[in-house]
Amino acid sequence: MIEQRFKCPNCQEIATFYGNPGETKVVTCAACNTKGRVIIAGEKQDNNVAIEVSHLKKVYDDLIAVNDISFTVKKGEIFAFLGPNGAGKTTTVEMIESIRTPTAGAIRLLGADTKTGFNQIKERISILPQEFHSFERFTVRETLTYFSKLYKKRANIDEILDAMDLQSHEKKLYRNLSGGLKQRVGVALSLVNDPEIVFLDEPTTGLDPKARREVWQVIANLRNKGKTVFLTTHYMEEAEHLADHIAIIHKGKIIAEGSLQELLTTYGEKTTLYIKNCHSEDARQLLEEKGFEAHSSGNGDIMVKIDYKEKVLEVLSELRHECIEYDGVDIRGSNLEEVFLRLTGARLTEEAET
Ligand SMILES: Nc1ncnc2c1ncn2[C@@H]1O[C@H](COP(=O)(O)OP(=O)(O)OP(=O)(O)O)[C@@H](O)[C@H]1O
Ligand SMILES: [Mg+2]
Structure with missing residues (x-):
């Protein structure tokens, strides 16, 4: 419902009335009783x-x-x-x-x-x-x-x-x-x-x-x-x-x-593959040589950044090829916390608690 003004063609008095865009209304001038038919202007509504x-x-x-x-x-x-x-x-x-x-x-x-x-x-x-x-x-x-x-x-x-x-x-x-x-x-x-x-x-x-x-x-x-x-x-x-x-x-x-x-793709980090309990610097170097971004976590895990989850098999087959041992794997995708951190420099959970 939008507000519309109507100028009476007879006495030039201004009347205010309401209607939906595209709707036809009959308006009566309060001053001289002249009737007029007007179509309400404005954008057409998007019903969705x-x-x-x-x-x-x-x-x-x-x-x-x-x-x-x-x-x-x-x-x-x-x-x-x-x-x-x-x-x-x-x-x-x-x-x-x-x-x-x-x-x-x-x-x-x-x-x-x-x-x-x-x-x-x-x-x-x-x-x-x-x-x-x-x-x-x-x-x-x-x-x-x-x-x-x-x-x-x-x-x-x-x-x-x-x-x-x-x-x-x-x-x-x-x-x-x-x-x-x-x-x-x-x-x-x-x-x-x-x-x-x-x-x-x-x-x-x-x-x-x-x-x-x-x-x-x-x-x-x-x-x-x-x-x-x-x-x-x-x-x-x-x-x-x-x-x-x-x-x-x-x-x-x-x-x-x-x-x-959309938010994760635009602002999130890459997915991280955790290779659990793999105390092998050779493994990390091997993965780097194969073009992966790999870091040691300090507690024995190797963390590999991957663009998409299908890359997991590629990483694991490289390790198998070199007979490198590990306990298991864990995949952690990006989340909104990371998105918020990247956009504001603060953690959402910390801000929420302050
Ligand atoms: N009536 C008010 N008068 C003055 N300041 C107000 C009023 N209501 C909210 N504020 C301030 O406006 C800011 C936004 O408050 P608002 O309550 O909209 O935030 P919020 O996102 O709903 O927060 P919360 O998670 O705590 O509910 C805050 O700094 C708050 O202190
Ligand atoms: Mg609130």
Whole structure:
């Protein structure tokens, strides 16, 4: 929905009205009652786009928390907004949700300009805020029922309990749930209005690895149900595990964006082949002579940098040819931690803990 102005051809008065690009509207001049037919100008919407953010900025006093960022989220994908503490994730997500007001920039949510058209689409999205807590003395089912009543469109609560694997917990009080279950209830709540876009702000922070994996499964189920998921996280494994598209935010700027594979190919290191317990300087020299980049680790391993995993067989056949002994091999690919390190000079996990 965009704002459009209309100049009355009779009295020259200006009227303001709203519509979608390409839509024809009949407008009546408030001053002289002249009727006119106008076609709303503007770009045609891309129906595959769920969220479009352009040159978004947020300044708090003298801090630029979000600094001129632009990105697009496609319908049906899990989009991970990955960054350390204080990077600007919540500020961004809450501007998209119209909770905070941008200092500059534009946001389109399901085709609507959020400045003027948020009310028209607000029931089609849902939000799980960071560090969400619900009513302590409601059971899981009562919690879902309560929140569902806030919306016109209501999903079936039994189906949500089923999809989120919460049936056996439905009679438990919220206050008696584990941290992981509370977060699962939070994600379940984000389904009560059967939304098209689900915003999850750090849904697994503070959970133990088992509970985190359970919440991941629940989030993956959202994609299976055709929802678009906007997920903020400072866990690179979470983005690696779940996201179709990842934007890395650091100090208010998006420093890299793409699928996991695109990020690793563009910014990651080569794969490393560890030849375990191979105390042979000859082996290292041999591999160097054959054109491989090989280093001794100091604890008996030899580390060989390879472009792609198929090179492993080449390295091992060179060693076999020279009858060089070793205990086994380990292959470690590049990961987002390395990408972040290369782009910022800092480790994401260290920044996340500060
Ligand atoms: N309401 C506010 N007023 C002033 N400064 C704020 C406000 N909210 C956030 N900030 C600051 O803006 C920066 C970005 O904060 P934001 O909460 O968006 O980051 P984040 O990436 O969500 O971090 P976290 O991982 O800790 O949730 C931080 O330096 C924070 O202290
Ligand atoms: Mg935050």
